[in-house]
Amino acid sequence: MNSSTYNSVFDDCFHSILSAVESANVSNRPFPHFLFQNILPESVYFRLLETFPPIENYSELGKYAGTEGQTRYRCSLTQEGLQGMDSESQATWKAVRDALGHPTVKAAVFRQLSEGLTYRYSVPRDEVENVRAYPKTEIYHEKSGYSIKPHPDTRKKVVTMQIALPADDSQSHLGTEFYRLSPLGLLAKPVGFTKVMTTPFQPNSGYAFVVLNTKFKRSWHGRSELEENSGERNSLLHLYYGDVENSDHEVYEKFYAPTPQLKAAA
Secondary structure (H helix, E strand, C coil): CCHHHHHHHHHHHHHHHHHHHHCCEEECCCCCEEEECCCCCHHHHHHHHHCCCCHHHCEECHHHEECCEECEEEEECCCCCCCCCCHHHHHHHHHHHHHHHCHHHHHHHHHHCHHHHHHHHCCCHHHHHHCCCEEEEEEEEECCCCCEEEECCCCCEEEEEEEECCCCHHHHHHCCEEEEECHHHHHCCCCCEEEEEECCCCCCCEEEEECCECCCCECCEEECCCCCCCCCEEEEEEEEECCCCCCCHHHHHHHHCCCCCCCCCC
16 A cells, blocks of 8 residues: 555544534434535545446445346455455545544534534433544445335444545436425325435545434434436445444444554544
């Protein structure tokens, strides 16, 4: 891996991500979330679009197979997931992963989502950044025919965050849909829900929300079927899990282990 590229990209991304999170538009309807824009430096963003890992590095998510075949794939940003790429490309993707996974960024994300985290964990707002959670960042690739029904996410997840990776604004309508339960939705699709909003699927933008899956509050979200002319839908899914087992172990060892080799941003 190219260490000079890694250090430069990491430092630039760390500050850019932190700024985007701290200036994000926060809302508690239909559940606690925030929207952000320009989260990565523009030069880094377009470098990612030019250096996606080879398709053989992606794994199929079988339950999303449509009539035309598989519609959803993912690729980890680990050494294994980035194998076969040149050292500079590997360094760029790992630097982005590590900047997103840095504990300082995690603390900022959790502070922005304090309303939901306070509800879920019954902790004071000034302590939400200390909620135990460990990151995992993966590339997701979806094709025409992909859809996912309204769901709140598993309780294993603490926060779900997604960064859209389109080349331009032509896919802006393909974002994640947020819902609320509604008897008025019985005649709508999806049945029983009212769509509150669709997050913009625009370059370098995205959202984050607290995973709520209780009797009284749930973070209902999903995605209507991608139509035939939708093109490829690429994104970074950045998740915080409540246990180490589901996290990215490379990031855990670097930042969260009992004796981490913490990289401080310049």
